[in-house]
Amino acid sequence: MFVWSTAQAKKLLVGPGKLFKEEEEEEQEGQPLEGGQGGQGVSRRKTAARRPALPGDLERGCGEAERRVGDTALKEEGVDEEEEKEEEEEKEEMWVGERLLDLGAGDGHVTQVLAAGSVQVDVTEASPVMRKRLRDKGYRVLDVRSWMEETGDLEYDVITCLNLLDRCDTPKTLLKDIYRKLRPDGTLVVALVLPFSPYVEYGAADNLPSEELGITGSTIEEQVNSLANEVFPGLGFQLDRWSRLPYLCEGDLDQAFYWLPDVVLILKKMEISEENLYSPSMQELAKEVNLKLDL
Numbered sequence: 001m002f003v004w005s006t007a008q009a010k011k012l013l014v015g016p017g018k019l020f021k022e023e024e025e026e027e028q029e030g031q032p033l034e035g036g037q038g039g040q041g042v043s044r045r046k047t048a049a050r051r052p053a054l055p056g057d058l059e060r061g062c063g064e065a066e067r068r069v070g071d072t073a074l075k076e077e078g079v080d081e082e083e084e085k086e087e088e089e090e091k092e093e094m095w096v097g098e099r100l101l102d103l104g105a106g107d108g109h110v111t112q113v114l115a116a117g118s119v120q121v122d123v124t125e126a127s128p129v130m131r132k133r134l135r136d137k138g139y140r141v142l143d144v145r146s147w148m149e150e151t152g153d154l155e156y157d158v159i160t161c162l163n164l165l166d167r168c169d170t171p172k173t174l175l176k177d178i179y180r181k182l183r184p185d186g187t188l189v190v191a192l193v194l195p196f197s198p199y200v201e202y203g204a205a206d207n208l209p210s211e212e213l214g215i216t217g218s219t220i221e222e223q224v225n226s227l228a229n230e231v232f233p234g235l236g237f238q239l240d241r242w243s244r245l246p247y248l249c250e251g252d253l254d255q256a257f258y259w260l261p262d263v264v265l266i267l268k269k270m271e272i273s274e275e276n277l278y279s280p281s282m283q284e285l286a287k288e289v290n291l292k293l294d295l
Contacts, residue, residue, distance in 0.1 A: 097117070105139070114158070122139065124141070126144050148177050155181060160191075161190050165198075165213060170210060171209060179236045179237070187269075191263070192263050192265070193260045237269060244263055248260075
């Protein structure tokens with residue numbers, strides 16, 4: 001089971017407005033004081049720390065401390081109001097997109113977290129039991145083999161592929177289909193247990209995929225670098241941010257469950273152009289999406 005809370009989803013899938021606001025605040029924190037000349041300005045905190053103590057500072061400090069004690073009661077009265085305001089702001093920050101597609105949605109537990117920020121939610125799932133549960137929750141369930149055809153010309157703001165690539169027979173083909181179905185400014189969310197160990201549950205006699213994803217390296221760090229710099233750029237995606245979360249899987253007689261490291265990557269769709277056709281896989285992708293370039 002993929003463990004993902006609403007708070008974690010908000011941090012990874014932050015709305016555009018809040019993201020820009022945080023970037024502006026970070027830039028302002030590093031700016032010099034007004035009146036600084038020739039780059040000599042320093043922050044107010046550093047200025048206060050450097051200034052030596054002056055006569056009268058002690059009396060002023062005591063007076064300020066008394067005022068702070070007097071204000072404590074007033075501040076405590078407003079705590080509940082501030083907490084309510086923060087909760088309302090957190091609700092407003094949840095942003096996914098108008099259309100969400102969750103591939104391999106399972107029982108829909110994680111889908112529910114993201115559905116709060118979407119208008120239309122479509123899902124796919126191979127298990128008949130899980131498909132029924134997803135329908136009961138009100139999601140439109142698409143066929144795992146024909147979801148591309150079922151959706152027609154529809155494009156999605158966000159597509160999630162959570163712990164599916166290592167269970168898929170044709171992971172590269174799946175990522176190419178996702179590229180076609182994402183809006184130009186769309187977001188792909190991928191979760192993957194690392195180190196990578198593919199095991200195909202359906203459609204493969206030997207449980208091995210017919211396509212290799214091409215991940216190199218043996219450690220988690222090496223494989224994240226491979227995904228970010230080789231695998232996903234070659235398929236039209238650029239890493240925006242990533243995190244690491246727990247993945248709980250079914251145990252055995254020795255242990256009730258197993259904890260595995262799950263890497264969550266937020267990827268943006270890259271625009272294919274003559275400038276970024278730097279790999280054969282990108283060229284192949286351009287041809288498959290019928291992009292007319294002089295290759």
